[in-house]
Amino acid sequence: MYQADIQIRVRYAETDQMGYVYHGNYAAYFEVARTESFRQLGIRYKDLEAQGVGMPVGELHTRFRRPARYDDLLTIRVLLRELTEGSRAKFEYEIRNEAQELLTEGYTLMVFVSTATGRPVPIPDSVREKLAPYFAESEADLPLGTGRATPGDAPAPAAFGK
Numbered sequence: 001m002y003q004a005d006i007q008i009r010v011r012y013a014e015t016d017q018m019g020y021v022y023h024g025n026y027a028a029y030f031e032v033a034r035t036e037s038f039r040q041l042g043i044r045y046k047d048l049e050a051q052g053v054g055m056p057v058g059e060l061h062t063r064f065r066r067p068a069r070y071d072d073l074l075t076i077r078v079l080l081r082e083l084t085e086g087s088r089a090k091f092e093y094e095i096r097n098e099a100q101e102l103l104t105e106g107y108t109l110m111v112f113v114s115t116a117t118g119r120p121v122p123i124p125d126s127v128r129e130k131l132a133p134y135f136a137e138s139e140a141d142l143p144l145g146t147g148r149a150t151p152g153d154a155p156a157p158a159a160f161g162k
Contacts, residue, residue, distance in 0.1 A: 001079065003080070004037035010073075019069055019070060026104055053113070055112055062105075064104050065102055065104060072097050072098065076093055079093070085122070087112045093106050
């Protein structure tokens with residue numbers, strides 16, 4: 001299983017009249033967390049697009065438990081529980097505040113597609129290779145001395161000072 005934690009501070013413009021983060025912003029929070037977690041692995045959407053591969057959202061689900069508010073420092077945990085053989089990948093998200101209260105959870109089902117045809121394509125080998133260590137069946141499947149990959153193994157983006 002792959003997971004990464006990305007932090008975002010709520011900006012004033014992202015809140016509504018009640019002082020809560022406007023619900024439409026959560027899709028953007030999910031996107032930022034997903035793209036930054038991929039960036040930690042050395043996977044850039046820009047590079048995928050240059051290879052002729054896009055990743056549109058096939059499904060989006062969000063469950064709100066508590067409101068996030070202006071200036072909250074949110075931690076968005078991105079989870080990829082399985083690496084499928086096909087063209088789809090389900091990314092799950094948990095958003096917590098600084099008190100570690102679960103505020104929001106959800107998922108996106110992403111579909112790898114050809115930018116030329118719009119048709120589904122298999123997950124690119126370049127993506128699969130970067131994610132493979134997180135889905136090793138057993139310790140024996142990993143190179144000697146490496147141990148099981150953990151979330152801390154991925155380098156953190158400098159902007160988040162992790």
